Every structure is written in C-alpha cells, then in structure tokens.
Amino acid sequence: MAEIYPINIWINEERLSKLQRAGLADMAEEAFAGLKKLAVPTNDKQRDAILKKYPMAKFDSATTKSIELLPREVKDKIFDMVVAKKTLDVMDSFLASI
Amino acid sequence: MTEVNNALSPHGGKLVDRVLEPAKGREKAKKAKIKLPIDGSRATEIMSIAYGFFSPVEGFMGHKEVDSVCKDMRLTSGYIWSIPITFDISESEIKAKGLKEGDTLLLTYQNQPFATMELEEIFSYDKTLMAQKVYGTTEEKHPGVKITYACKDRFLGGKITLINPPKINPPFDKYWYPPKVLRQKAAELGWKKMVAHQTRNVPHTGHEWLMKGAWFASSADAVLVSCVVGEKRAGDYIDEAIVLTHDALGQTGYFRKGTHLTSILLWDMRYAGPKEAIFHAIVRKNLGCTHHMFGRDHAGVGTYYSPYAAHEIFSQVPDLGIGSVLTLEWWYCPVCGEVTYSGLCGHDKESQAFSGTLIRSIIQDGVKPPRLIFRPEVFDLVMESGEKYGFGSPFVTSEYLAKRNPVITVPAMEV
Numbered sequence: 001m002a003e004i005y006p007i008n009i010w011i012n013e014e015r016l017s018k019l020q021r022a023g024l025a026d027m028a029e030e031a032f033a034g035l036k037k038l039a040v041p042t043n044d045k046q047r048d049a050i051l052k053k054y055p056m057a058k059f060d061s062a063t064t065k066s067i068e069l070l071p072r073e074v075k076d077k078i079f080d081m082v083v084a085k086k087t088l089d090v091m092d093s094f095l096a097s098i
Numbered sequence: 099m100t101e102v103n104n105a106l107s108p109h110g111g112k113l114v115d116r117v118l119e120p121a122k123g124r125e126k127a128k129k130a131k132i133k134l135p136i137d138g139s140r141a142t143e144i145m146s147i148a149y150g151f152f153s154p155v156e157g158f159m160g161h162k163e164v165d166s167v168c169k170d171m172r173l174t175s176g177y178i179w180s181i182p183i184t185f186d187i188s189e190s191e192i193k194a195k196g197l198k199e200g201d202t203l204l205l206t207y208q209n210q211p212f213a214t215m216e217l218e219e220i221f222s223y224d225k226t227l228m229a230q231k232v233y234g235t236t237e238e239k240h241p242g243v244k245i246t247y248a249c250k251d252r253f254l255g256g257k258i259t260l261i262n263p264p265k266i267n268p269p270f271d272k273y274w275y276p277p278k279v280l281r282q283k284a285a286e287l288g289w290k291k292m293v294a295h296q297t298r299n300v301p302h303t304g305h306e307w308l309m310k311g312a313w314f315a316s317s318a319d320a321v322l323v324s325c326v327v328g329e330k331r332a333g334d335y336i337d338e339a340i341v342l343t344h345d346a347l348g349q350t351g352y353f354r355k356g357t358h359l360t361s362i363l364l365w366d367m368r369y370a371g372p373k374e375a376i377f378h379a380i381v382r383k384n385l386g387c388t389h390h391m392f393g394r395d396h397a398g399v400g401t402y403y404s405p406y407a408a409h410e411i412f413s414q415v416p417d418l419g420i421g422s423v424l425t426l427e428w429w430y431c432p433v434c435g436e437v438t439y440s441g442l443c444g445h446d447k448e449s450q451a452f453s454g455t456l457i458r459s460i461i462q463d464g465v466k467p468p469r470l471i472f473r474p475e476v477f478d479l480v481m482e483s484g485e486k487y488g489f490g491s492p493f494v495t496s497e498y499l500a501k502r503n504p505v506i507t508v509p510a511m512e513v
Binding site: 008009010011012014030031032033034035056058060061062063064066068069070071072075 | 332333394395398400401405427430432435450451452453455456458459460462463464465467468470471
C-alpha cells in the first residue's frame with residue numbers, strides 16, 4: 001500500500017464554523033487532547049509537487065511524516081476545497097488549480 | 099596516530115583563552131599591517147575559539163588539520179574533532195591584500211578591529227571530499243554541504259587572538275556564559291553534574307520531558323540549555339524567542355530554581371547529524387557539562403541520517419569524558435492521557451507524535467496549542483517576542499533578517 005503523507009490543517013474558530021455550517025464537523029480528527037485537525041492525504045508524487053511549489057513548507061520526515069508549514073493562505077485554499085467538495089481527497093484538484 | 103586522553107575536561111586538558119583586554123589588544127593590532135574584513139560567521143567562530151568553546155582548537159585549521167578532521171575525525175594532536183573550522187578566501191583577495199604566510203592579519207568586523215591572525219598557511223582543499231567526509235553526502239541541498247560549496251577556493255590557517263571583545267546585546271547578554279565563566283558559576287552553585295540540552299527550537303513539552311528525563315538519567319544537579327544562535331532560515335523561530343522561552347521554563351517553575359540554566363552558543367548549524375553530535379559533546383564538555391542528551395534525529399536534516407545515527411557514533415569513539423544520555427522520543431498518548439516516553443508507553447497505535455515543526459505549523463494556523471504539549475507561558479512569550487523583536491512575527495522573515503538587532507556589537511577601537 002502506498003504511503004500517505006498528510007497535510008495537517010489545524011482547526012481554528014473560523015475553520016470550525018465553516019465545517020459546522022457544511023455539516024462536516026465530524027471530518028475533523030482530535031489531536032493532542034484539545035486540538036482538531038483535518039489530515040488531508042497526499043501520496044509521494046503530490047507531496048513532492050507541494051514541496052517544490054512551496055519551498056517554505058517542510059516534510060517532517062523524522063517525527064510526524066506530515067507536510068507542515070505551508071503558508072496559511074494555501075491551507076485556507078485546500079480547506080475551502082475540502083468543504084466545497086465534502087471530501088479530503090482534493091489534492092489532485094488543488095495541484096491542477098495552481 | 100598519537101594516543102591521547104580524550105576524556106580530559108576541558109577537551110585536550112586546557113581551556114583555550116585567547117582574549118586580550120582592549121588596551122593590550124590595541125597594542126597587538128598596531129603590529130598587524132594588513133586589514134582583512136570578516137563576516138558574522140567568522141566573527142562568532144573567532145569568539146568560540148578565543149573563549150575556549152572549541153578547546154583545544156586555537157585558530158583556523160591548516161591543511162593537515164582539516165585533512166585529519168575530515169578523514170580521521172581527529173586533530174593532528176590526536177584529539178577527537180569532527181567538523182573543520184576553516185577560513186575561506188578567494189585567490190583575488192589574497193593577491194589584492196598581498197597575503198603571505200608569516201603575516202599577522204588584523205581581522206575587522208563591523209568596521210572595527212576585532213581579532214588578529216598569525217597567518218601560518220594558505221592552502222586549497224577539495225570541497226567535495228570535505229562534504230563527503232563530514233556530511234556523508236555531496237548533495238548541495240544538504241545545508242552543511244551548501245555552506246562547504248559556498249566557500250571560496252582558498253583557505254587561511256593560523257592562530258587567532260580576540261583583541262576587541264564585543265558587547266553581547268540584549269536579550270542575549272544575560273545568557274552569554276563563556277566556558278570559564280560557566281565553570282565558575284557551576285562551582286558557586288555547587289553543581290557537580292550538569293547535563294546539556296542542545297536546542298534551536300522553542301521548547302514544547304516533548305523537549306521539556308527530554309530535559310527532565312536526561313536530568314533523571316544522569317543524576318544531574320542541573321540542566322544546561324545551550325541554545326544555538328546563528329544563521330537563520332525563513333520560517334525558523336527568531337533567536338530571541340528561543341532563548342527567552344527556554345529561560346521562562348525555569349522562571350515559571352517548570353524547573354525548580356537551581357536546576358536549570360539557559361545559555362547561548364554562537365554557531366551556524368551544519369546539520370552534520372552524528373558528526374555534529376560529537377562536536378556538540380566536545381563544546382558542552384568545554385562548558386563544564388558532565389553529560390549531554392541526544393534525542394531522535396540530533397542535528398539531522400531530511401533523511402540523510404538514520405534517526406538514531408547520533409546515538410550510534412558514540413560507540414565508535416573513545417571515551418570523550420562526557421556521558422551521553424541517549425533517549426527516544428516523548429509522545430502524546432490519548433490512552434495514558436499524557437505526554438509520555440515512547441520507550442515505556444505501549445500504545446504505539448494510538449500515540450500521537452509531535453515535533454517543533456508541527457507546533458510551528460499549529461501556531462501559523464492561528465491556533466493556540468493545548469498546554470499538555472505547549473506551556474501557555476511559553477506560547478505567550480513566543481507571541482510577545484514576535485511583537486518585540488520579530489517585527490510582528492515569532493518566525494524569521496526577510497524583514498527580520500534585514501533589520502534584526504545584531505547579537506554582538508564590536509566597540510569602537512582606535513588603532
């Protein structure tokens with residue numbers, strides 16, 4: 001099975017409100033006793049494309065195996081796509097849009 | 099190879115002290131006829147040599163020394179040393195200044211006399227070989243290799259003397275403890291055992307527990323937090339936030355008074371993984387530490403080194419006279435309901451690992467991390483530091499890089 005490398009989108013009040021309005025509050029997973037996140041999956045090709053496009057982002061290869069430090073506006077765009085499409089499987093569409 | 103006792107503390111048996119009082123420094127400067135401006139990285143390396151952080155190294159390395167360090171991980175004297183300390187220069191600068199072996203150079207920084215160098219050697223070295231030997235790779239995307247390849251084509255070797263000690267600017271001044279000073283302070287506090295924690299990060303509770311675990315494991319009197327202050331990359335925490343938040347762990351009682359001290363080490367990280375771990379051990383031994391904690395992926399970058407490469411290398415070197423506390427990671431476990439040690443917690447599937455990068459990501463998203471993984475006092479201070487020192491951001495921006503208050507200021511000196 002191919003490895004999955006999530007982009008963690010941490011849920012602030014604004015994002016929570018959008019999820020609730022779309023009836024998607026259950027899509028957020030709990031983390032660290034008090035946080036909520038959307039873990040948007042990427043495969044290795046999508047991960048590499050994201051890291052190339054946004055060099056300030058970091059793949060945390062040592063600890064979490066997740067893509068972190070994407071600019072907030074990029075995460076907002078991915079988040080809005082998740083809400084509009086009602087699925088976490090948005091990375092092909094996102095990459096096609098940039 | 100000469101047999102030496104690597105366990106001696108300081109490394110080599112004697113703390114290097116090559117710092118002159120300004121009056122004597124001025125006299126020495128007058129004898130140096132050739133002025134050579136240096137950059138911030140050379141300036142801080144000169145400080146580290148002169149104040150004894152790099153004992154027994156007394157200057158920038160010559161060809162034999164660099165070759166020995168690269169190929170054998172030893173100085174020519176036989177003492178273990180893992181990272182070359184070099185002074186690069188271009189052929190055109192050598193010609194323009196008329197540099198020749200035997201000269202005494204006046205090194206200037208911030209347009210002021212700063213140090214002298216007895217020029218013993220002008221040489222070339224194969225930078226690809228240096229990269230391969232020190233970093234285990236020749237890929238330029240490795241930040242240490244990038245530093246190596248960015249070196250100009252020639253090198254100067256020779257002993258240095260700091261003739262105009264710089265002022266350490268706030269907020270770093272409170273945390274500047276050269277080895278002699280720190281050893282004196284530890285003696286006054288009655289600390290017989292001190293365990294070092296190397297950091298370039300704002301502390302989350304995983305770091306806090308690493309330090310506390312190392313304190314237990316080494317039966318130490320105190321934890322010395324040694325914050326690396328040096329070259330920054332966009333998106334890193336600003337240096338001021340790192341230093342102040344570590345100090346805050348002691349000030350707000352997460353460490354009992356007298357068990358925790360924050361200090362700075364002026365050094366541009368090379369991300370040399372296991373080789374840098376050896377270097378860190380030697381520098382902290384020189385500071386008077388009896389132990390050094392090494393966690394997962396110490397001084398690593400990307401996937402160049404195995405997560406515990408820094409642990410493995412200590413079995414390949416002689417006793418360095420500083421105990422290595424080799425530790426696994428601390429994670430959050432929702433079953434245990436706490437941050438707990440991965441070597442003891444059996445809830446592997448449920449465990450939630452976290453890292454400094456992940457915490458930065460949470461903060462960048464405008465979310466306050468829960469206190470179980472990030473102390474609220476630390477969070478507040480991170481944000482305050484961003485306002486006070488980071489032009490509104492606790493993370494390094496191009497504005498911070500261009501306008502930040504310098505860590506050191508060289509006083510005016512008439513020569």
